[in-house]
Structures are given as structure tokens and as C-alpha cells.
Amino acid sequence: MTECSEQQRVACAIGGAYTVLAIERALPILHSGPGCLQNSGGVLGRFNGGQSGVSYPDSIIPSTNFCDKDVVFGAEDRLRRLVKKCLEYYRADMFFLVAGCGSEIVGDDIEEVAAEFAGGPVPVLYARLPGFKGNNLWGHAQVLNVLIDQYLKHLPRAEVKPGRVNVLGVVPYFDSFWMATLEELEKMLRALGLDPNVIYGRGKGVEALKKIPEAAFNLVLSPWTDLDTAEKLQDVFGTPYFHYPCLPIGPTETAKFVRALAAYAALDQKKAEDYIREGEDRYYFYVKNAVKVYSGGAQTPKRFFINSSAAQALSLTRFLVNDWGMTPLKIFITDDVPEVHKERITGELRAVESADALNFDIRFTRDGGLCDVEIGKEAFTFRKACLFGTCWDQLTANNRQLPFVPVSAPYGDAMIGDTTYLGYNGALVFIRDLYRDMTQKVLGSGIVARLEDAAGH
Numbered sequence: 001m002t003e004c005s006e007q008q009r010v011a012c013a014i015g016g017a018y019t020v021l022a023i024e025r026a027l028p029i030l031h032s033g034p035g036c037l038q039n040s041g042g043v044l045g046r047f048n049g050g051q052s053g054v055s056y057p058d059s060i061i062p063s064t065n066f067c068d069k070d071v072v073f074g075a076e077d078r079l080r081r082l083v084k085k086c087l088e089y090y091r092a093d094m095f096f097l098v099a100g101c102g103s104e105i106v107g108d109d110i111e112e113v114a115a116e117f118a119g120g121p122v123p124v125l126y127a128r129l130p131g132f133k134g135n136n137l138w139g140h141a142q143v144l145n146v147l148i149d150q151y152l153k154h155l156p157r158a159e160v161k162p163g164r165v166n167v168l169g170v171v172p173y174f175d176s177f178w179m180a181t182l183e184e185l186e187k188m189l190r191a192l193g194l195d196p197n198v199i200y201g202r203g204k205g206v207e208a209l210k211k212i213p214e215a216a217f218n219l220v221l222s223p224w225t226d227l228d229t230a231e232k233l234q235d236v237f238g239t240p241y242f243h244y245p246c247l248p249i250g251p252t253e254t255a256k257f258v259r260a261l262a263a264y265a266a267l268d269q270k271k272a273e274d275y276i277r278e279g280e281d282r283y284y285f286y287v288k289n290a291v292k293v294y295s296g297g298a299q300t301p302k303r304f305f306i307n308s309s310a311a312q313a314l315s316l317t318r319f320l321v322n323d324w325g326m327t328p329l330k331i332f333i334t335d336d337v338p339e340v341h342k343e344r345i346t347g348e349l350r351a352v353e354s355a356d357a358l359n360f361d362i363r364f365t366r367d368g369g370l371c372d373v374e375i376g377k378e379a380f381t382f383r384k385a386c387l388f389g390t391c392w393d394q395l396t397a398n399n400r401q402l403p404f405v406p407v408s409a410p411y412g413d414a415m416i417g418d419t420t421y422l423g424y425n426g427a428l429v430f431i432r433d434l435y436r437d438m439t440q441k442v443l444g445s446g447i448v449a450r451l452e453d454a455a456g457h
Contacts, residue, residue, distance in 0.1 A: 006369030007392040008043065009309070009334045009409060010174075012131030015040035016139020017061070020096045021053035022172030024205030027092040030063035031079050031110055032100025037061055040136060044173040047391065048409045049416030051173060054201060055092075062086050066102040076108045083117060083124065093206040094151075096143070097126040104130040123206075125150045135336055137225060140171050144229045147209060148236060158213040164195045165265075166215045166239075168230055169222030170247070172200045174335075175311065176411040180420035181247065185221070188423060191275050192258065193267050213237045217265065221247050223310040223348060224341040245348045247311065249319040250427035251280050252353070279424035286428050290435075301403055301438065303327045307371035307389035308408035309335040310345055316388055316407060319427060321352040328360040329378070329385060332371045334408075337364055372396045386434065403438035405430065 014036050017028040030037055041058050045051050052058050062085075064078050079097070086095060095117075097110045114126040127146045129139045167185055172178045182198050189196040197215060199208040218230045218241040230241035242264045248257040255276045262272040304326055306313045310333045320326040337345060346362050363370065371389065375396055378385075386403040387393055391412030397404030406412050407421070421430045 006367055007390075009368045009390055009392070010336060010366075011040035011043040011136040012036075013129040013134045013136060013139035013142070014098060014100050014131060015044050015136025015174075016127065016129045016141075016143045017096070017098050018044045018053075018058075018136070018173040019140045019143045019171070019200075020098070021056060021058065021061075022178070022200040023054070023094070023209065024201070024203065025055045025091070025093040026096060026206065027056055027086065027090055027094070028061055028096045028098045029079075029083060029086055030061060030098050030100065031075070031103045031108065032063060032066050032098065033102055034063060034065040034067075036100045036131075037063070043410045044136060047411075047413055048173065049176050049411040049414060051416070056090075062090075064103075066100065075103065075106075076110075076113060079103075079108065079110065080113050080116065083113065087117070087120070087122065092122060094209075095122060095124045096146075097124065099126070099128045099130065101130040101132055104128055123151055136174060137171060137335060140174070140225070141228055144226070145232065148229075148232055151209065152212055153236060155210060155213065158211075160216055160239075161195065161211075161214045162216055163193065164197055164211065164215045165189065166212055166218045166233075167196055167198045167221070168218055168226040168241075169220045169311075170200075171222075171225050171311075174309070174409050176407070176409050176416055177420045177422075180416075180418040181422045181426075183418070184420050184422045184426065188258075188275070189219075191271070192262065193271055194265065213239070215239055217242055219261070220244070223314050223345045224337060225311065227341075245345075246314040246318065247422055249315050249421050249423070249430065250323040251283050251424060252322040253315070253318050254279060254423050283424040283427060287431070290431070301326075301384055301386045303329050303384055304386040304388060305330050305332075305371060305375060305402075306407075307332040307334065307368065307387070307393050309333070310337050310341075311335075312388075312407045314345065314348055315421070316430075317349055318352060319430070321354050323427070325354070326386075327354075330361040330363065330371070330374055332363045332365055332368075332374075332389075334365060334368050336366055368392055375400060375402075386438070397437075397441075401441045403434060403441050405433045405437060 020026050020028040045058055064075050064082055097114050099110045110126045114124050117124040125146050127142050170178050179201050182201050186196045197211045218239055220226050220230045220243045223245050233239045244257055248254040258272050258276055313331050313333055317328055342364055350358055387397045388405050388407045390408050391410050420426045
């Protein structure tokens with residue numbers, strides 16, 4: 001073995017059940033061991049900003065609790081009985097049988113069990129998500145494939161609705177800020193004259209799923225996730241897709257995105273420019289109001305490390321370089337990006353507007369602890385770098401007194417609420433969060449420190 005994994009930042013494939021949980025009133029039924037979803041929840045749920053299922057808390061998700069005896073004899077009959085009871089006791093608009101490692105190794109036929117409940121008032125779908133096949137992002141993709149193959153293909157053929165756009169690329173729960181990010185994206189797309197269709201979160205659910213074939217195009221906002229889903233939707237329904245490689249943060253990237261989307265979808269140019277102008281006016285108003293305290297002279301860190309998913313790494317790098325003149329030192333991408341996407345993502349990370357910020361290392365690794373090792377080799381003073389990553393990286397940041405903001409799963413044992421770093425407003429939130437930590441570690445805790453010093457004397 002040439003590489004070991006430390007500080008896990010992805011869950012196993014059964015974490016795809018969280019994609020089901022993000023669809024309102026869609027209920028996963030687990031055919032797996034009793035602790036499988038709980039282990040995934042450590043990365044995607046309770047330690048990722050204190051999140052739980054949209055409609056059903058993960059603590060009440062039904063499971064066959066596959067055990068040692070079932071490894072010998074199987075447990076199809078128990079799964080069958082469990083599905084019957086779920087249909088009787090749970091109020092759901094869709095059920096999703098999810099097979100884990102044990103049941104897949106034994107060969108339990110969940111497809112046959114699901115077929116027995118076909119044609120009923122509530123759809124019963126199935127997905128095989130054993131952890132030995134991949135991580136939660138692979139599981140997420142399998143869930144979307146199942147929704148297309150087992151549900152959407154069998155709906156009556158829908159007419160395309162002009163202006164309707166399916167929003168893809170944001171992986172629920174794995175993206176720590178997914179709820180508020182999708183809400184903000186909806187507002188943005190509506191302001192530009194589009195009719196966004198988001199399938200995850202508050203007020204969405206199966207009715208939003210049914211609208212997927214009606215879209216004029218699909219919008220994929222990510223470096224690589226959901227690209228395969230967009231391609232499949234194009235093959236099955238003939239729906240074209242527009243791929244933008246990152247969620248835009250700040251004025252430079254948001255304006256680029258809005259103009260690119262407006263050109264692709266032939267949107268009203270005046271609406272697009274009005275949206276940009278209004279967003280920039282508000283953003284720069286608040287930045288100018290705070291620039292005196294934030295600029296902080298030589299004490300303000302000008303360089304940064306990122307240890308996160310590709311999505312967050314790309315969004316933050318472009319914002320920090322293009323809008324704040326910072327320089328990346330090393331970027332560690334930990335979400336096991338498929339080989340086919342790595343060269344393109346590397347190019348996207350280097351496509352910034354500062355020639356001085358191009359000489360930095362990019363590492364694709366499954367070892368989340370590598371960043372800590374590499375930072376330990378750096379000969380820099382604590383005033384000259386920031387660190388952005390997960391709650392694991394909080395330890396490194398505290399030990400080296402680096403200003404730190406969590407940006408990726410697992411976010412930590414805190415409540416995220418409606419936080420998002422998307423767009424103009426999100427950039428202001430990010431700056432606020434960074435300044436708060438920087439004040440404590442670099443600038444001496446501000447007025448609090450001065451009051452403590454006065455009291456000491």
C-alpha cells in the first residue's frame with residue numbers, strides 16, 4: 001500500500017441515502033448493517049453542521065439491521081416485511097430500498113422485493129450502494145441514475161417548458177451549505193428570467209422530480225459532480241446542459257457566471273447587467289465600509305492553503321485570488337476525483353486573473369491528513385497564511401495559529417443554518433467569518449484583548 005487514508009472527508013457509498021433524504025418526503029429503507037448510515041452521518045449529517053434528513057431525521061430511518069446470521073442465510077424476507085410496515089406507518093411520497101455491503105455480498109435480490117410493490121400508490125425504487133464500490137459521491141450518482149431509470153423514464157412524456165432549468169452539481173449534505181446555496185441560486189435564476197427546478201430541500205420533493213423532463217436545459221454548477229447525470233438526461237430526454245465549473249463567489253466570478261449563462265440561454269441582457277450592477281453596488285458598499293479593519297497592513301495574511309472538495313477549492317481559489325489579491329500556496333483536493341476530470345480541474349484552478357498566483361501545488365489525494373504534514377514543512381510565520389478546509393483542519397489551524405474557516409464536509413459540530421458563500425452576499429459572509437477568526441489569531445482578539453490587558457495591569 002502506497003497511501004493510507006487519514007481524516008476521512010467522504011463517506012462510503014451508502015451515504016447516497018442522504019441524497020434520498022434531501023428529497024422531501026422520500027424515505028430510504030436500508031438493507032444494511034445497523035451502523036452503516038450512522039457512520040455516513042458522521043461526515044454528512046450531525047458533524048457536518050448538525051444536519052439531519054429534510055423530512056425524516058436519520059435516527060428514524062428504517063433498516064433491516066443486517067447481522068451475522070443474515071450473511072449466511074440472507075434477509076430478503078425481513079426486507080419484504082419491513083417494506084410492508086413502512087408503507088403502512090410512514091407518510092412518504094417515495095420509498096427507496098438501499099442495499100449495503102453485507103446484503104450485496106450475500107446476493108439478496110432487492111430488485112425482486114421492490115418489484116413486488118410496483119404499481120402501488122407510492123413508488124418503491126431500489127439502489128445497490130455497497131461501500132466497496134465507491135464513496136458517497138458515487139452513491140449520489142447511483143441514486144440519480146435510479147431516479148431516471150426507475151421513475152422518470154416511466155412517466156408520461158412531458159412537454160418542454162421554455163425557461164425551465166434543472167439545477168445540478170450541488171450534492172446535498174456533502175456540500176455543507178447546500179440548503180441555503182440552492183435557495184440563493186433559485187433567487188438568482190429567477191431574477192435573470194429563468195424558472196429554476198430544484199429537487200432538494202424545503203418545498204421540493206417528488207413534484208419537483210416530475211418536472212425534470214420538462215426542462216429546456218440542465219445547469220451543472222460543479223467541477224465534476226453531476227456531469228454524468230446531465231449527460232444521461234441528455235441521452236434519455238434530449239435535454240441539453242450548460243456546465244459552469246464552480247459555484248460563483250464574489251463579484252468577479254458571479255458576473256462571469258451571469259454573463260455566460262445569459263449568453264447560453266439567450267436571456268435578457270439588460271436583466272443580467274442590472275443584476276450584476278445591483279449586486280456589485282451592494283457588495284462594494286459593505287467592503288468599503290469594512291476595508292479599514294480588514295486590510296490590517298502587514299498583519300493580514302496574503303496566502304492560503306485549501307484542503308477540501310474540488311467544488312469548494314475551485315470556488316474559493318477564484319474568489320480569493322481575483323477579488324482579494326491573495327495567493328494560494330497548496331491546494332489539496334480530497335473527494336477522490338475520477339482520473340478523467342483531474343487535468344481539466346487543474347486547469348480551472350489555474351485560470352485566475354493574477355499571473356503572480358499561478359505557481360502553487362495542487363494535490364489530488366484521499367489522505368486528508370497530508371495537508372497537516374505539508375504545512376508542518378512550511379517555513380512561514382503564522383501571520384502570512386490562512387487555511388480553509390474541514391473540522392479536521394481546525395486542529396492544524398489552532399496549532400499553527402492560522403486564520404481558518406471550515407468550508408467542506410465534515411464542517412464540524414456546529415449549526416450551519418442558512419449560511420451560504422454563494423454570489424455577492426455569500427462573499428460578504430465569508431469575509432466576515434474569515435475576519436472573525438483572523439482577529440483572534442493574528443490581530444490579538446481586537447478590543448477584547450486590549451480590555452484584558454488593561455485589566456491585567
